[in-house]
Amino acid sequence: MEITTIKLQKKTKSRLDKFKTHRRETYEDILQKILDLLNTCRIHPEKAKAKLIEIEHLQEQMKK
Secondary structure, three states: OOOOOOOOOHHHHHHHHOOOOOOOOOHHHHHHHHHHHHHHHHHOHHHHHHHHHHHHHHHHHHHO
């Protein structure tokens, strides 16, 4: 697997950090999750909404 570096604004990095559901989740994992969610949204919007709710639930658990 090839790895590359991308530049992000601090604001963008902060927004990605808010999408984490586990403390050790990588940005690769987060971006893959977002892209999968966007693809799901096109085909099955109701499944995408359920996935967002699941992510919010996991984020709440992580904060505890």
